[in-house]
Amino acid sequence: MFLITLLSVLVAFAAVMYFNPGLLIGSAIFTAVWLTTGLITPAMVHPVTLVILAGVLALLNVPQLRRAVLTKSAYKTISGVMPQMSQTESEALEAGTTWWDADLFQGKPDWEKFSSITMPTLTKKEQSFIDNEVEELCGMLDEWEIHHYRKDLPPEAWQFLKDKGFFSLIIPEEYGGKHFSPYAQSRIMSKIASRSITGAVTAMVPNSLGPGELLAKYGTDEQKKRWLPGLAKGTEIPCFGLTGPEVGSDAGSIPDLGIVCKGEHDGKEVLGIRLNFAKRWITLAPVATVIGLAFKLRDPDGLLGDPDTQDYGITCALIPADHEGVEIGRRHYPGAPFMNGPINGEDVFIPVDWIIGGPEMAGKGWRMLIECLGAGRGVSLPALATASGEVGYRMTGAFGKIRRQFKTEVGKFEGVQEATSQIAILGYTLEAMRHLVTKSLESGTPSVITAMAKYHATEMMRTLINHGMDVAGGRAIQLGPRNFMALPYQSVPIAITVEGANILTRSLMIFGQGSMRCHPYLFDVIQTLQTDDKKQGLKDFDRLFFALAGNSISRTMRAFVLGLSGNRLANAPEKADSFTKEWYQRIDRMSAALASSADLALGVLGGDLKRRELLSARLGDVHSQLFMACSILKYYENQPASTAEKVHARASLHQALYTAQEALFDFYDNFTVPGIAGVFKRLAFPYGRILKKPDDDQLRALGDLIMEDNPVRQKFGQFIHNSLEPSDAFGRVESTYQKLLTVEDAWGKYNKAESRGKLAGDDIDARLSSAVSQNIITQEEADNIREYDKQRYDALLTDAFEKSFFERAEVEVKDPAADANVS
Incomplete structure (x- = not known):
């Protein structure tokens, strides 16, 4: 009887913790079960037992008693171990919004809410712009040249960008802009990037972090009227000065200083700011006509009207470049030769009215910047990566089919398929993630999601381009106008580094912001610890x-x-089919495991977690991979059903969740308190791992599919600039591939006969004649094969230059570094 009673009490406790109805209701339910067990075990309702039970319940449910006995001690202990949060950190965390990332982090995703999320689409105007203006621009760009x-x-491309509104995609229509959706912006940048990285970077910067977005969101009416029409028309070219010689990813610590003072402007004495600054790595700076500038503002004399405030913090202003x-x-x-350069200013005086948003926005620049980083992190850079994935998929698959070694298509070798299958998985994941990330940007600026997008998209780009280089081999190494891989390969470090270095984004930002922004209580708890009103702080902390x-406890019990x-x-979701349901359930379970693991890390390590970057990075990886898995499911469900679609989705889901699982196990195995971590690992994974590494069958299936003109390949072709021009780096390979598809059956019969030694002759013409004479192929097929073989051979050639290409005019150079003009 006692065992039944004990089991009943434990089950009741577990149920209350699992469903988490609240302290008061949970206590009532638990008490009812406890009293009921007294029917079979009288000791449960013995007066002493009841007094103990009542004491515990009172301690938990009577606020005054709870605060005196429990809360005060916890408040003091936690206050002592949690570091003070600076105003900059607080503003950064408060900036932006949360979306589906919060559901995943909290351990209990609302799948019906997820089902209601619709995929982003293009308006007629957006689609027309992509089909016409973007396509025309791509025709002007030759990346080798x-x-x-x-x-x-x-010059004609620069003028076209200005005239056709490429710099105005985020500017409201009332000021002459196009005000396209985040999804449309992504599609536009991807298509340009598939033709020219330089062109894409040039177009994307005015539409990401820059004066245009800051003005549209925060500018005064006068500032908007002054600058936005010119930015929309391209008569004004913007850049934004944020990073500097000693400030890269840690942009919040910029040393550039502005002092509020009085000075002369346009012949009059006005209240203004005296600035000194040194900025580096500023895209479009060499051609900019207007500079958005971030600096720290000080007002030692209280001229802005608040004598109690001297240090205002980061402020953003708009300054004409001249x-x-x-x-x-x-x-x-x-x-890559896009415009990028330094900006310096010494003893520069500007009116206070040049602060973006006017003087009342002094000191609010960091929040403004954080909220405006979403376009660069969530749209522009992932768009470059997605274009690389889709071009890499099509070009590497085509090359693997065209190129033959040992009388076999190189794409059929399993060693090659290990690489090409990854290109297929990453390309599919990137396109899927693009849809869900840009959807999230329609209703806010989700800082965690955009950080995930920037880091993982650019890392996936690095991986898939490296694989493409491996497959194409010498054909990809030799630079020249025929090379379809080398210039994207050279551009990878740029995407990895800008908008926050990837190492920092992964190790600090994704989980650091995720834990604060997505946790239902953590940020508010920390805020209560830092309030000056300790009495009210204790009351809020208690609740x-x-x-x-x-x-x-509920999250851990659910896991x-x-x-x-x-x-x-x-x-x-209710509408999940037999294929998607098991993947949704795996995400649901891993979400619970992430939530309990995050609470473990935060509860045990507290503020020290900031320095445990390896641990926080792994939890960030779990969060990111779960979001990517959701993206894949959402994208798959909105595509026409096909075997190819399912094969790509299954492999991409498997890799995302396997990666998440391994990150969790690495977290448990390296946690600073192994015993506790071991308990949590057993709670979340009582039977061990739930997924094995993707098997060889999946790799082979993808390796075969990437060489075929399957629905996924065809869909990817709609998102990029396509060329069938034989003189073009991409067009040469694609036109050869398309030609191969028309002769594939005959080509296969010919190669099979040749490999078996059935064909006579020392060259292809003789062997084709032999094949025709044996009725292996027809004369028409032989003529088509002959034409294809010439095209195939040309597509495999690499560039070779005359000696004059490498010769430079004789120039007397005493100091090779003199031209660099370092400052």
């Missing part, structure tokens, strides 16, 4: 802390129950 000869876009004291125009050389504790059930109790 741009990269090796011009070191810049051709303003007195501004030094601009020199270029860096980042490896939040016990809500947090109950939520944390255990789902693990114990082997996914069977995990949730999925």
Whole structure:
């Protein structure tokens, strides 16, 4: 009887913790079960037992008692271990919004809410712009010519960008802009990038972090009227000065300083700011006409009207590039010839009205910047990566089919398929993620999602381009106008580094912001610890802390129950089919495991977690991979059904969730308190790992599919610039591939007969005649094969230059570094 009673009490406790109905209701339910067990075990209702039970319940449910005995001690302990959050950190965390990332982090995704999310689409105007203006621009761009000869876009391309509104995609229509959706912007940048990285970077910068977006969101009416029409028309070219010689990813610590003072402007004495600054790595700076500038603002004399405030913090202002004291125009050389350079200013005086948003926005620049980083992180850079995935998929697959070694298509070798299958998985994942990320940007600026997108998209681009280089081999190494891989390969470090270095984004930002922004209570708890009103702080802390504790126990209990059930109790959308349901349930279970693991890390390590970057990065990886898996499911469900679609979706889902699982196990195995981590690992994974590494059958299936003109390949072709021009780097390979598809059956019969030694002759003409004479192929087929073989051979050739290409005019150079003009 006692065992039944004990089991009943434990089940009741577990149920209350699992469903987490709240402290008062949970206590009532638990008490009812406890009293009921007294019918079979009288000791449960013994007066002493009841007094103990009542004491515990009172301690938990009577606020005054709870605060005096429990909360005050917890408040003091946690205050001592949690680091103070700076104003900059607080503003950065408060900036932006959360979306589906919060559901995944909290351990109980609302799948019906997820089902209601619709995929982004293009308007007629957006589709027309992509089909016409973007296509025409792509026809003007030759990346080899741009990269090796011009070191810049051709003048007609610059003028076309300005005239056709490429710099106005985010500017409201009332100021002459196009105000396209994030999805449309992504599609536009991808298509340009598939033709020219230089062209894409040039077009994307005015539409990501820059004066245009800052003005549209925060500018005064006067500032908007002054600048936005010119930015929309392209008569004004913007850049934004944020990073500098000692400030890269840690942009919040910029040393550039502005002092509020009085000075002369347009012949009058006005209230203004005296600036000194040194900015580096600023895209479009060499050609910019207007500079958005971030600096730290000080007002030692209280001239802005608040005598109690001297240090206002980061502020953003708008300055004409030709303003007195501004030094601009020199270029860096980042490896791709888009415009990028330094900006310096010494003793520059500007009116306070040039602060974006006016004087009342002084000190609010960091929040403005964080909220405006979404376009660069969530749209522009992932768009470049997605284009690389789709071009890589099509070009590497085509090359693997065209190129033969040992009388076999190189794409059929399993070693090659190990690489090409990854290109297929990553290309599919990138396109899927593009849809869900840009959808999230329609209703806000989700800082965590855009950080995930920037980091993982650019890392996937690096991986798939490296694989493409391996498959194409010498054909990809030799630079020249025929090479379809080398220039994207050279551009990878740029995407990895800008908008926050990837190492920092992964190790600090994704989980750091995720834990604060996506956790239902954590950020508010920390805020209560830093309030000056300690009495009110303790009261707020009491409410939040016990809500947090109950939520944390509930998340851990949910992870255990789902693990114990082997996914069977995990949730999925009602409309999920037999294929998608199991993947939704795996995500549901891993979401619970992530939530409990995050609480473990935060509860045990507290503020020290900031320095445990390896641990926080792994939890960030789990969060990111779960989001990517959701993206894949959403994208798959909105595509026409096909075998190819399912094969790509299954392999991509498998890789995302396997990666998430391994990140969790690495987290448990390296946690600073192994015993506790071991318990949590057993709770979440009582039977061990739930997914094995993707098997060889999946790799072979994808390796075969990437060489075929399957629906996924065809869909990818709609998102990029396609060329069948034999003189074009991409067109040469694609036109050869398309020709092969028309002769494939005959080509296969010919190669089979040749490999078996049935054909006589020392060259292809003789062997084709032999094949025709034996009725292996027809004369028409032989003629088509002959034509294809010439095209095939040309497509495999690499560029070779005359000696004159490498000769330079004799120039007397005493100091090779003199031209660099380092400052």
